[in-house]
Amino acid sequence: MTYILALDQGTSSSRSIVFDERGRIVAMAQQEFRQIYPQPGWVEHDPEEIWSTQLATARQALAKAGITARDVKAIGITNQRETTVVWNRRTGQPVHNAIVWQDRRAEPLCAQLREHGLEPQVRETTGLIIDAYFSGTKIRWILDHAPGAHIAAAQGELAFGTVDSWLLWKLTGGRVHATDVSNASRTMLFDVRHNRWDTGLLGALHVPESLLPHVYPSSHVFGESDADVLGAPIPIAGVAGDQQSALFGQACFKAGLAKNTYGTGCFMLMHAGGHFQTSANGLITTSAAQPTTTPEFALEGSVFIAGAVVQWLRDGLHAIKSSSEVQALAESVPDSGGVMFVPAFTGLGAPYWQPDARGTIVGLTRGSNAAHIARAALESIAYQSAALLQAMGRDLSAPRPAGTTGGAPGGAGAALEPPSARPGATIVLGGVTELRVDGGACVNNLLMQFQADLLGIPVVRPQVIETTALGAAYLAGLATGVWKNLDELSAQWQVERRFEPTLPRDRAEELMARWERAVRQAVAP
Numbered sequence: 001m002t003y004i005l006a007l008d009q010g011t012s013s014s015r016s017i018v019f020d021e022r023g024r025i026v027a028m029a030q031q032e033f034r035q036i037y038p039q040p041g042w043v044e045h046d047p048e049e050i051w052s053t054q055l056a057t058a059r060q061a062l063a064k065a066g067i068t069a070r071d072v073k074a075i076g077i078t079n080q081r082e083t084t085v086v087w088n089r090r091t092g093q094p095v096h097n098a099i100v101w102q103d104r105r106a107e108p109l110c111a112q113l114r115e116h117g118l119e120p121q122v123r124e125t126t127g128l129i130i131d132a133y134f135s136g137t138k139i140r141w142i143l144d145h146a147p148g149a150h151i152a153a154a155q156g157e158l159a160f161g162t163v164d165s166w167l168l169w170k171l172t173g174g175r176v177h178a179t180d181v182s183n184a185s186r187t188m189l190f191d192v193r194h195n196r197w198d199t200g201l202l203g204a205l206h207v208p209e210s211l212l213p214h215v216y217p218s219s220h221v222f223g224e225s226d227a228d229v230l231g232a233p234i235p236i237a238g239v240a241g242d243q244q245s246a247l248f249g250q251a252c253f254k255a256g257l258a259k260n261t262y263g264t265g266c267f268m269l270m271h272a273g274g275h276f277q278t279s280a281n282g283l284i285t286t287s288a289a290q291p292t293t294t295p296e297f298a299l300e301g302s303v304f305i306a307g308a309v310v311q312w313l314r315d316g317l318h319a320i321k322s323s324s325e326v327q328a329l330a331e332s333v334p335d336s337g338g339v340m341f342v343p344a345f346t347g348l349g350a351p352y353w354q355p356d357a358r359g360t361i362v363g364l365t366r367g368s369n370a371a372h373i374a375r376a377a378l379e380s381i382a383y384q385s386a387a388l389l390q391a392m393g394r395d396l397s398a399p400r401p402a403g404t405t406g407g408a409p410g411g412a413g414a415a416l417e418p419p420s421a422r423p424g425a426t427i428v429l430g431g432v433t434e435l436r437v438d439g440g441a442c443v444n445n446l447l448m449q450f451q452a453d454l455l456g457i458p459v460v461r462p463q464v465i466e467t468t469a470l471g472a473a474y475l476a477g478l479a480t481g482v483w484k485n486l487d488e489l490s491a492q493w494q495v496e497r498r499f500e501p502t503l504p505r506d507r508a509e510e511l512m513a514r515w516e517r518a519v520r521q522a523v524a525p
């Protein structure tokens with residue numbers, strides 16, 4: 001039997017999963033680690049803890065599987081994206097804690113870049129918007145604040161990496177300083193059209209090129225782990241950011257294939273093929289996990305509050321005792337009884353981009369009860385996701401020629417016009433024929449059925465919902481001959497359940513229109 005070890009380094013925990021050659025899970029281990037909040041809006045991780053928890057889970061997973069490193073054909077790495085580590089190449093010591101993707105401290109720097117008119121250049125080169133989310137301004141902040149970092153950087157002593165690079169460095173005992181295209185595309189410094197660092201943006205952010213990792217395709221032998229790390233050297237042959245890795249693990253290899261991950265928030269990615277296109281509908285363009293040197297892209301949008309609304313029902317409203325109870329409560333009523341819940345607790349993300357929107361429940365009557373609110377809360381996850389897929393569909397139906405900007409997140413407004421005033425009055429999905437799902441909340445059948453009903457296309461839940469780790473395993477297995485090609489992977493991907501739409505389309509559109517009205521109330525209560 002051939003085994004692949006996937007290292008899945010997430011925001012709140014490090015996990016390791018052993019897969020067999022048929023993509024089945026053999027063993028899994030997980031460890032949480034500290035979240036460090038030095039100031040409001042700041043979030044840090046200790047890079048050494050990221051490494052020690054990842055290593056511990058890798059060893060545990062091998063032990064649970066009853067195998068040794070010699071039985072493992074390859075390692076694949078997938079990781080929380082954008083989180084930024086800068087370390088000293090000689091000592092291997094980080095010069096600062098990792099600045100996590102959620103951290104907002106670089107916002108003033110972003111404001112300066114916007115004032116200098118850099119937005120179009122960023123959008124046309126990286127597919128992104130200027131935002132503190134991405135790594136570029138986090139690197140700048142560390143160079144500006146870690147003692148002696150400027151001089152050390154100028155002398156070529158420092159290395160930057162997203163978490164994959166940091167793990168690669170540690171696994172190889174400091175021999176490999178590299179990343180893959182999907183992680184590089186989250187830095188705001190990478191020309192995704194040509195798969196190379198962009199000297200113009202590096203100059204604008206004053207980031208020396210000597211800091212940067214080499215960039216390779218996502219399926220590539222990056223190096224071998226040191227023998228003493230896991231007991232024998234293992235090729236590290238796949239690397240991808242977690243959302244792109246999930247897209248790959250869902251076998252979404254072609255334009256129009258889309259996945260949605262239902263976790264705390266939702267991350268929806270749609271493969272966009274090999275043609276670089278910026279969004280006119282409030283999304284970002286990112287590099288997909290790339291098995292070869294040919295650039296491939298994905299459209300991406302995220303919902304801030306998805307499964308988190310269920311946590312709020314539990315911890316804020318005390319309507320349920322555990323997340324799994326939400327389905328039974330919601331099913332105790334035939335529908336939401338006209339209640340609409342917009343969980344804009346932290347503003348609204350794509351495609352609305354309304355940071356000041358706040359959570360809103362509309363349509364309450366004397367007859368409304370906790371079950372209606374629970375049902376509306378679950379439905380809100382599906383409405384937000386439908387709005388994202390609709391935005392993607394519109395981008396696919398009306399591709400924008402390169403060189404045009406606008407419609408960027410932050411441009412807001414457009415997505416808030418009444419649905420009847422937009423091409424999306426009928427739910428246009430631009431040829432998307434199904435939505436593949438994963439993440440903790442995709443176990444909820446009521447939610448999945450409602451999602452299919454709204455979209456009018458099947459929602460498909462695969463047998464392995466650990467698709468993030470599976471994607472990294474696929475990438476590593478492709479580079480080491482475990483699997484020959486993408487067709488073989490597509491054939492291996494298996495459906496656990498398919499939710500077929502049953503709602504008449506005019507009813508779905510009526511509901512979407514009511515949702516959009518509720519959104520407008522959340523934006524301007």
Ligand SMILES: Nc1ncnc2c1ncn2[C@@H]1O[C@H](COP(=O)(O)OP(=O)(O)O)[C@@H](O)[C@H]1O
Nearest residue numbers: 263264265307308310311323324439440441444
């Ligand atoms: N049966 C359920 N129905 C709806 N949501 C659920 C259910 N079980 C868990 N969740 C939600 O799923 C989320 C956890 O999913 P997970 O993929 O582990 O998230 P993350 O990776 O963001 O931590 C939580 O927000 C939780 O409320």
Ligand SMILES: O=P(O)(O)OC[C@H](O)CO
Nearest residue numbers: 010011080081101242243
């Ligand atoms: O670790 P997760 O699952 O929260 O994912 C984080 C994303 O990669 C952030 O862009």
